[in-house]
Each structure stands twice: as structure tokens, then as C-alpha cells.
Amino acid sequence: MKVQDIMKSPVETIASAESTKDAARKMHDLHVGSLPVVDNGQLVGIITDRDICVRVTATGRDAISTRVKEVMGKAVETCFVDQDINEAEKIMIDHHIRRLVVLDRSNAIAGFLSVDDLAKSSHELASRVLEATIPIH
């Protein structure tokens, strides 16, 4: 089975110059926990609800003046739409993560693949990813 068969698509994104307040609002409205950060069609990072919790809410920074680029994660792991889901699983396990941004072969963002999506095709694949990641309780 290919990544494109089970990934979520399309994916909402946010620009790095947007405020963290806008990012939080977008995550709230869309019921998502992370947004790929895209500038001029280029994937430059990823921002999660936890990034906003620990780097904005916890610190006293102002959410309107603090931009997405100041708190986002810059290392984003990706896979390709036409990769086998076993390969995507291996990338997650090797990096101890639970989601990947999915790119097409022209490197444009095509979707999101999470451990939840993996669970829909294989409980075993998803479980191995869970076991390899460090849980945040």
C-alpha cells in the first residue's frame, strides 16, 4: 500500500511570518495539532500545539508579536506520496516521530501521514511506531 492511499489530503499550512496567535486559532478551528510552515511554496518548518504551549503560553511571550518562525521546529521529516507505507513507518521509527509531511515528486506538499492513518491499514505498523516514540503523557 502507498502513502497516498491512506494520507490526509489536502493539508492546511501557515506562513512563517504569521503570529503564533493566528497559528493557535487555525489549529483550533481546523481541529489539528500541527501545521506545516510554508513560505513561497517551500516547506520551512512545522508548528505544533505543544510548541505554542511551551514556547508561548509558558514563557510570557506575546502571542500576537511572536511569529511562527520563532517557535516552529525547523527539522521536518518527509516522505513521498508514492512510497510504500512500510518505508514511511521506518522513517517514523528511525526519527522517533508520529507524523510526516508528504511531498509529491516535485517537492510540493501533498498531505500529512500520521500514526493514526497507519492504524487504519495496519495495527501492527502503527503499534511499532508508538513503541519507538517517546511518549508525552
Place this chain on the structure above:
Amino acid sequence: MKVRELMTSHVESITPSTNLRGAARKMKEMGVGALPVVEDGKTLGIITDRDLACFAIAMGHDLNSAPVSKIMTKEVITCKADQDIADAAKLMQANRIRRLLVLNDDNSLAGFFSVDDLVRGSHELAGAVLEAAIPVH
């Protein structure tokens, strides 16, 4: 297998009057994503890192004065430490969630039981919980 054998015990808790910034700081320091809200030995709710981003920031609450009680989830799904993990998994699936608060027989707080704990007992049960959970990408 019983919940007690796999659960995360000795969980930190927080009082309902703690301000939102204090709650976020505690999650950051403890490296956790959720805290039970406890007062006088009674569990009143649960607050997550997602709440502290998507509600606290997105809704523009005053982080230094708004208390945890304002945004916490009050309807908390719980299980007992001596329940079978298959029962706990069923509860998660039915409610489409990924973690339960674990109570002792006297209803005092015993810990957290999450899909990350569950996976160490059964890949099949953990996979089924992930599949049923409300996806947060």
C-alpha cells in the same frame, strides 16, 4: 493484564486556581502533555498542552489571571487500576480518546493510562484505539 501493570503512576497534578501560564510552565518542566486538575483529593478535570495553545492563546485569555478551571475538560473518562486492559481499551475506543485517568478503589488518583502504555501490552488493542480516536494531525 491489568491497567496497573502498564499505567504511568505518580502523575503530577495541578489545582484549578493555578493560572494558565503556571499550568503551561509545569507541563514544560515536567515534560508532560496533560495534567489532572485536583483539589482536596478530588479530581475535577484534566488540562492538556493542546488546551493551553488552542484555547488559552487562540481565545485570548489573560494567561496570568485566567485559572485552569476556566478551560479544563470537566468530563473526564476514568478507569480503575485493577481493570483489564481490554476494558480500558474499549473505553478509549467508545469515547474516541487516547488516555484515561486511573483511579484507585477509593477514587483517589492512581495515574494515567494512555495508548502509549497500552501498546506495551497489546499491539492489537493499541492499534484499534488509534483507529477509533479523533484524529489530531
